Amino acid sequence: MNSLLFRTMAPVIVAAMLVFSLYLLLRGHNEPGGGFVGGLIAAAAMALLGMANGVMATRRALHFDALNYAGVGVLLAALAGVLSVFYDVPFLTGLWAEVQLFGTPISVSTPMLFDLGVYLTVFGSIVSVVLALEAGGEGA
């Protein structure tokens, strides 16, 4: 995969895929999409980046060990469920709130947070595996 075209185009494609994956994540509650697909697409994007720019560069771009994203994801999903402890309702009960951001109401909810956790977990795990494989199976 050493074509110049591929290497120059790759970051653009990757960026587009990442944005698309976030879009899927955010609209997932109402339209087809959600954390799974979003995470998978984002992971595919990083896999592409790894092929184009090399594994080391991709790892640097991630800032953290890819698996840590997955850990944070599970933690986030679990904590999203735990929030309901403050409202005398069971684990994983959906909590909704309207937040005024620049004058527009945005609804924030624990299911959304949960979905973000899913996104991060899928993203982190798959990226770490793919990158490790791309690196020739020599591990993270």
Added chain:
Amino acid sequence: MGTGMTAGPTVIADWLVVLPVLLGLIGATVLLLSRRFDKVSGAVAVLFVVAIIAVDAALLQRVLVDGPVAMIMGNWLPPFGISFAADVLGTALALAGAVVTLVVLVYGFAERSATRSADGYFALVLLLLAGVGGAVLTGDLFNLYVWFEVLLIAALGLLISGRRVAQLDAAIKYGFLNYLGTTVFLIALGLLYGAAGTLNMADLVATAPRTNPAAMAVVGTLFLLAFGLKAAAFPVNSWLPASYHTGSPAVSALFAGLLTKVGVYALLRTLVTVMPGVGDFLMPALVAIAVLTLLLAPLGAIAETNLRRALGFFVIGGIGMVLAGIALGGAQGIAGASLYILQAMLSMAALYLVAGLIETVTGATDTRAMGGVYGASSLVSMLFLVLLLGVAGVPPFLGFWPKLQVLQAGIARSGLAGGGPVDAVALLLIAAILLNAFLTLLAASRLWAHIFWRQGPLHDGVEGAPLRHQHLSRREAWFGGMSAFVLVILILGLGLWPEPLLRGSLIAAGDLLDPARYLAAVGFGGVP
């Protein structure tokens, strides 16, 4: 916010129901994120497991007093949402699993390996524990499938930690066969949903009798296959002797303590409580499986020369005992099966731990290369003896009491004591149980004679010069020896004073056979 789907607010104490799983998951992520800090990881893992033990114990206390407790996740009443429902059996198994995990963690500190924390060992252990907690507490069958997968993948991750080449072979067999097992479970769930329209266990108690019996029979038979595979019942137990012995002793102990027991628990739950009608249909198969498992497992233990592999056959034999209890049925049979699961979790794990000590002392994994441990270490000898006798069902060790219960169930059903025609099936099961006990005793006495009494290794049938033993290092003695010792003392104490266990097992059996209290806890009757 809120849905108004449940009657009242959730009291904080209900969180006990979900905390065993939640703490496991959160602990796993924390340990994963801190995996570079090798020194503290172990301590943090221990802290989490201790917390889980405390939660489980508190929950058990509550369940024993008040009856089953449920938490309706997301406040969506079952059968629509997922509920966790803790009854005596599930909670006791969760507690025993956590105790085993704690002991294994501490034991593991004696096994030197630089990469454990970085390899995610602690995170995987906690995930495994979370999987066990989820599996025994959940009230939803699909959710059970998910926890089975958590268990499977975490176990696989642990199984490959280490550098033995045989572990790869073991992991492939373990992975493929168990994955096929969960897939069969998943297929059964698809059919079940299609037939009964629900996946909630409590809901199924009511809907199953109304559902197409042929479809339910297919589903139940698939359950038997899937859970039988998970439980390592004959003839789908080949993955167990192929894999358990290849990992480190700590990992073997963890597996022996946790994995198969969840499978047989699921069998108990589904065939006895959820679909008793299908359970009756499957009875001939169950009897055959129980008898064959009981008879063939100790033969394996007799034949095997790899110590920990031989112990694997004891694990399988125990499963046969549980199946016999289920097959004999009645309050005594179910109580005996339940209690046997619990005691096997503790005893089998302890056996592997002590086996690890034996391997350290003799520097061998094959019983033919061992010898003289009786002279070398009184502590190891006494620990192993107590455990072997317990496995063989010799009183007053822990393994005896559930056997007594199962035999009581057998005698009650056999009609030998008068008051009915003689029941050949019950007699067959009794005979199998007794033969199993005899063969287990034979295997155990041979292990003892070979490992502990014989002075030197055996080469081509000739006894060699007395073996020189390595002493346990200070670290091995403190972490390895003491943790095994504490666990064995616990087992010994429970065996000498079994009243709480026996009473608990009767309560558990009562709730399994008549799930009225369980249903009420999950909220049936209050569906809008």
Added chain:
Amino acid sequence: MPFRPDLLLALLPVAPLLLALVAAGMTLVLRRFAGVLLAVLPAAMFAYLATLVERVAGGEIILVHLDWIVSYGIGLDLRLDGLSLVFAMTISGIGAVVLIYAGGYLRGHPDLGRLLALLLGFTGAMLGLVLADNLVLLFVFWEATSVFSFLLIGFDRGRQAARRAAVQALLVTGIGGLALLLGAVLLAAMTGTWRVSDLLAGGSLGGTAGYLPALLLVLLAAFTKSAQVPFHFWLPNAMEAPTPVSAFLHSATMVQAGIYLLARLSPVLGGTEAWTGALVAVGGVTLLWGAVAALRQTDLKLMLAQTTIASLGLLVLMLGLGSDAAVSAAMLYFVGHALYKAALFMVVGAIDHATGTRELGALSGLARRMPLSFLAAAGAALSMLGLPLTLGYFGKEELYLALGGSGLELAALIVAVLGNGVLGGIALAIAIRPFLGPIVQTPKRAHEAGLSLLLGPLVLAAAGIGAAVLIGWFGMMAIAPAASAVAGRAVASHLSLVPDFGSLALWLSLLTWGVAAATFARLDQLRTLLRRVQGAVRFTFDAAFDRAMFGLIRLAGAVTRFIHHGRLELYVVTVFGLLALALFVPMLSYRALPPWPLLPQLRFYEWGIFALAAAGLVALLLARTRLGAIVALGVQGLAVALVYLVFGAPDLAFTQLVVEVLAVVILTLVMTRLALDRRDPREIEDLLRDGTLAVLCGVGLTAALLLVLSHPLDPRLAEFFTAHSVPEAHGRNIVNVIIVDFRGLDTLGEISVVLAAGIAVLALLRRSKPAAMPVLPTTVRKPRRRPPIVLVPALSVPDLKAQAAHPVEAKLRPDGSGA
């Protein structure tokens, strides 16, 4: 609970067991005094029991109850009546003597502490057994005696013979243990109680539905434990144990447990024809068998061991008869036998100790060198022979009084006289041959044994004679209460020191002594004759045990190898074979195979998608190259995604597509380094088998699915989710709402799986990293002696560079212990 002095009774089994825990440590400190000091405990227990004699003789039964397993009505129940008392005193008394003896016998032995501890534990277990008033408790101690005897017999663990004897004893008595367990459960089921006292109060069970099985189980237990033919062979082998152990095992403990069990349960199970017939027959055969076997031996210890079998047979025979006189005789004989047998064993041990041999032919004239030993031996042997003024005499006399009525009794009488005579002959041989006659050379120069070795036999021999002298009192205080307990009715003692010259019994005694004298005189000829017979028969139970054992082990090996062959593909075959069964058996037995499906009504593009899916599968089946397989896999995945899309599952379609792409990416990453076989390696038969299985499972699953589809779906769940998704969960994508809200817990578990898979895969990939392998050959660790088996890297591996990156891996030994 207010303290009651009788609670002390509970200490009888417990205290020795507790002391056993620290006995080994104490021995290190006390050294040569360990035996004596540890013996204080059983001696004290003997004294305590002695204080209770009068109460028990007065007809009182001392009962103790402590709560134990309330939910099953099983308490820590103890019962001290005449029978328990006689046994308990014998056990504790002989236990004390044996401990002293053991301390001297194994002085300086590194494992002396262990032996003393085990002996103490054994004492506790036996005491518990005879005091237990609860079937479960009784069984607990029953098994405990088996375990302790296992450890004691295997004491000399370096010798295979000792290990074999221990395993043999454990297994044979283990069979009995299982029988007893089942028998106890059965008895409890029949009577509704675990308490022995309640059982006894309920009287005979003869004629009830479960009587016969219960009797058979109890008899099996007693016969294995008490070494009755054909379960006798373990007992002579138990001689592998050190002499103190033999002395204890053969006199008051272990083998007597079976006798005790029969005696204890005889009011419940006895008195029937089945009981009498079985016990008299087995006991009689065992008596003769043991007597004859004893004649064959030249090893003093083995001679004694075989006579134990005979004596046990005699005891069983007496209990079988069950008359007042017979049970009195049994009790007398039990005590007398315990005293003289323990004493004789100890003397033999002392001889062995002093001369270095136990061979009858190699010993002579020891009386001058070991006068006190001779005295003890003579005293004990007289009792064994049954001369007047010994307990043995009264036991024999009482037995003869009981016999002679029916034909069975007459037969028993003949057997008893013969057996007793032979035993008497052996007794003479043991007491006379080594001690009298000319002095011969022995491996060690004979010398009188030390005090600790002499005390036991002298005391026991004296006790045998003393009890006989005081026979009237002894009969009233000990024998009559014990016999009453066994008979289940009051049995009066009529024992008196003055022989009744008018009775037939005296003449029978004379006859017995005659047989004994003849046996003694012709001992060597008899032995030669018997050995010749033995040589002709060639069958021994002992050898048969080995054959059975090794046969079982070989069978176990073959069966295990057959089942656990290690071939994954066959394991998978099993799974799918069972899957086919699991599908078809329920459907066939419910006659619920769905009807042949009608041709489905599909739209053209649906046909297209289905065709695409089928094409993908076919292409996959035919794929012979990596690329082909990956493409075919992609095609079938795409088809599945399209199916989801056209049937209203866009989320699924989308996810399926992305997963498919990622799977292909990962497969490509891995498969560039992995080869796909050009050819399926299966044989034609395997292909047929696998094809059949695949088709069966496929058809079965389709049929099961059609079966499910033939009934309408309960739409509750779907309706609920559809109705509540927007109003209460605030999401319009119902599938996503289910995932993150309605069934969020599934998803939480699922992402845990993903996380765990990530961790596991990384660990797997890291396995080979040099950093993860600290044990490199270049480090300072000295090289292992065994050369590592090098796995030859195949040249056909596509990625040689990567292969070279793992220099260490190739040096792993197959057993995985690292380079």
Added chain:
Amino acid sequence: MEVALAILAGLFFATAIWFLLSRGIIRMLLGLVVLGNATHLLIFTAGRVTREVAPIVPVGLQVPALATANPLPQALILTAIVIGFAMFTFLLVLAYRAYRTLDADDTASMRLAEPEDGPRPPLSY
């Protein structure tokens, strides 16, 4: 329609099992992928099938105007897909590792945990 899907699922199952029974680990892995698809199709079909109407509530409505596809099996399959993918990835890498270490990808050569000529139990005490 459901009948067609049921038959299709059967075909998938048969193909998957054919591969899983082969001795090559790689073929078995291909079989796993197909088996996953087959199982998902089965669940999908068991939850009954409708054409084209996705379980999505149109904007502005509280409940869908038309009957929609059953959302629950879809959610279950989504979960199962991700789990299956995770398992597949692990097993694939495992097979790869095993191949690299043992130089073998057929089950006949993977006999390390249970050696082919394993020891016979000693006939001694």
